[in-house]
Amino acid sequence: MKADEYRTMDRLAVRQRVHLLHSDPPDDVEASTLAYAPVSGNASVLDIGCGTGSFLARLARPQRNGRVLGLDISEAAVGSVTDRGIHAVRGDIHRLPLRDDAFDFVFARHMLDHVRAVPDALRECRRVLKPSGTFVAVVNDAGQAPLLSRLIARTVRAHGVTVPPDARPETDSGNLPGMIREVFGNVRVNSVPGSLVFPEAAPLTEFAVSLLHFYGVPADSPQYPAVCAALSQEIDRGFQQPGFVWRDRKGYSVSTATAR
Template identity: 70%
Template sequence: MGVTMKSGEYKTMDRLAVRQRVHLLYSEPPDDIEKTTLSFVPVGEDASVLDVGCGTGTFLARLSHPHVTGRVLGLDISEAAVASVATRGIPAVRGDIYRLPFQDGEFDFVFARHMLDHIQRVPDALRECHRVLKRSGVFVAVINDASQAPLLSDLIARTVKSHGVEVPASARPDVDSGNLPTMVQQVFGNVRVEKVSGFLVFPEPYPLVEFAISLLHFYGVSVESMEYPAVCASISHEINNRFLQTGASWRDRKGYSVSVGIKG
């Protein structure tokens, strides 16, 4: 379908749900990413909205309350994501961001949240989002900073390498908060950027272990790989030992940006 990503990662929504829960429960200061995004870009009840890379559908569920009269729709390349959204009673279609199955000018808002770092041809994707927006329509992209949870990232990479697995270059995406705004500016002719920063703080090891394991696919270790059980055990052992030795919480930097472009 033209989108290059870790295809096996989204056969289920389980690991994505873990990552969403971690950011919701263990951020300092508190950070509900979906709520934060909508605080920067309020969506009217009569607006037509497309969420590209809709994932578990929690974001669309926030927009689909009883007073909404506008069209709210999800799109994802993952069949599991489309099914997850459908269980919420929200329409979603399987599709490719490079060839959105919609006419020109259909939507008031197009959201692309934490998905542009999974694809290769970001400018092409942005142009396609621009195409399906109405005049004065709003494009919203959410993407992580280049260095996200660096302490945990280093631990995972080191552990994976110790088990003979080469960490793929895609573990550090080419697109992040640093360069995405320029790409949005080039396509839309304007961009407004909102920055959010803070920390992930884990007072106990279990949620940190669960979070680390949810990220393994991006480091070249899929659930199906023969190294997976041993890598998981090593990560759990190292994290638990660290808590035993220090008696302190794990504190790791996080950050992301919200880039907003308006179609002229």
């Protein structure tokens, strides 16, 4: 996992906002997840890779009495969740600091693509689930936002940076369900296709910059200012065409499994 990327939640918040505001058809990823895995008011929930805490905030409502816990390897994420008045702990999905059979639901949303040993992580998720509990994983489709990915990679290389082999995650909608089935003995997959649509340059540039860490250009690298400027110029150039709209493919899956 690229832990340095999550020293703050700023760039993650940008990416979440982009998907909420610039998806066609409109897409609230957190709402879609809960639509495929409804959580009752008294169910206990563990959210692994809790990030900004916005998902847990939907579940930690006064009318619910079920336990809600966030877990993340990032101190900033744990702080973001606790600032919302929700309990969170720091931990690694490969070695969850939690007892067996503790939760009715375990969510792993958009984080398994950062995990080095996915089968081991899935076994840990199963361990902390109660019998008949529900595991929910959300991952992107392979080849997410291909136009933007090519632009970022081309720009990064032009500044002498080698794009890391894991800039494109190894775990995606295509291969994760099989790994889940291997561990849980069952899996149900729901696909959510769509597009990212940008009618103006600024949010696309902000989105592109938020992804640079994954392409080998963290915010503290010497090349970062020049790469940001080059991306901005290239994107602005495209929007100088009358009526130009940037449309890029997106998609993800919500996989659920029952602990047996």
